[in-house]
Amino acid sequence: xxxxxxxxxxxxxxxxxxxxxxxxxxxxxxxxxxxxxxxxxxxxxxxxxxxxxxxxxxxxxxxxxxxxxxxxxxxxxxxxxxxxxxxxxxxxxxxxxxxxxxxxxxxxxxxxxxxxxxxxxxx
Amino acid sequence: xxxxxxxxxxxxxxxxxxxxxxxxxxxxxxxxxxxxxxxxxxxxxxxxxxxxxxxxxxxxxxxxxxxxxxxxxxxxxxxxxxxxxxxxxxxxxxxxxxxxxxxxxxxxxxxxxxxxxxxxxxx
Numbered sequence: 381x382x383x384x385x386x387x388x389x390x391x392x393x394x395x396x397x398x399x400x401x402x403x404x405x406x407x408x409x410x411x412x413x414x415x416x417x418x419x420x421x422x423x424x425x426x427x428x429x430x431x432x433x434x435x436x437x438x439x440x441x442x443x444x445x446x447x448x449x450x451x452x453x454x455x456x457x458x459x460x461x462x463x464x465x466x467x468x469x470x471x472x473x474x475x476x477x478x479x480x481x482x483x484x485x486x487x488x489x490x491x492x493x494x495x496x497x498x499x500x501x502x503x
Numbered sequence: 504x505x506x507x508x509x510x511x512x513x514x515x516x517x518x519x520x521x522x523x524x525x526x527x528x529x530x531x532x533x534x535x536x537x538x539x540x541x542x543x544x545x546x547x548x549x550x551x552x553x554x555x556x557x558x559x560x561x562x563x564x565x566x567x568x569x570x571x572x573x574x575x576x577x578x579x580x581x582x583x584x585x586x587x588x589x590x591x592x593x594x595x596x597x598x599x600x601x602x603x604x605x606x607x608x609x610x611x612x613x614x615x616x617x618x619x620x621x622x623x624x625x626x
Binding site: 420447448449450451452455457458459471472473475487489490491492493494496 | 571575582594619
């Protein structure tokens with residue numbers, strides 16, 4: 381499943397390992413200061429905005445399994461399932477570009493609908 | 504981006520080419536009769552259910568670009584952006600397993616929220 385000869389995938393997997401272990405500081409060590417990230421809600425720019433996006437999510441993650449992971453020299457693509465406090469199964473996919481061991485672009489795809497529904501049910 | 508030495512990816516890309524060209528019959532020629540497909544809304548089983556899921560979506564697609572595509576002997580993982588009538592940018596990711604040139608399992612990840620919002624706005 382994982383071609384660990386891909387430098388970009390190595391970074392993507394180390395990043396995944398960190399955030400799924402709730403270690404946001406370590407996760408951020410793989411994120412470039414000038415990261416650009418396209419999320420379902422729009423574009424984020426810079427590590428501070430990225431941390432503000434990922435931090436709250438990491439706190440509600442209770443588990444994760446990698447579904448598939450591929451990469452080449454400069455890019456990687458992963459899909460995983462996550463288990464979270466409000467949503468039992470919340471799969472996501474991430475495409476990243478990596479430079480000098482840091483993710484400088486990422487595109488996230490995940491379904492916001494169950495999170496919206498959980499929020500509406502709670503309010 | 505695309506490792507076309509991967510047989511599974513060849514099938515996934517041929518399938519992608521067909522449905523983004525609005526050719527649902529050709530797209531279905533790459534789908535196994537006993538396909539199992541996990542979508543954001545739940546699990547579908549069998550080609551008929553799959554076609555009922557993809558058919559309406561294919562009709563509203565106005566364009567698509569592949570973002571990343573990888574594969575190995577039996578699996579492939581792709582991420583693409585689609586342009587649709589109700590939602591200008593609707594990226595998705597698909598993990599597939601392929602046997603004998605046909606997709607027999609797929610997992611879709613995409614954001615239902617903008618489609619829900621467009622439907623609510625129209626009603």
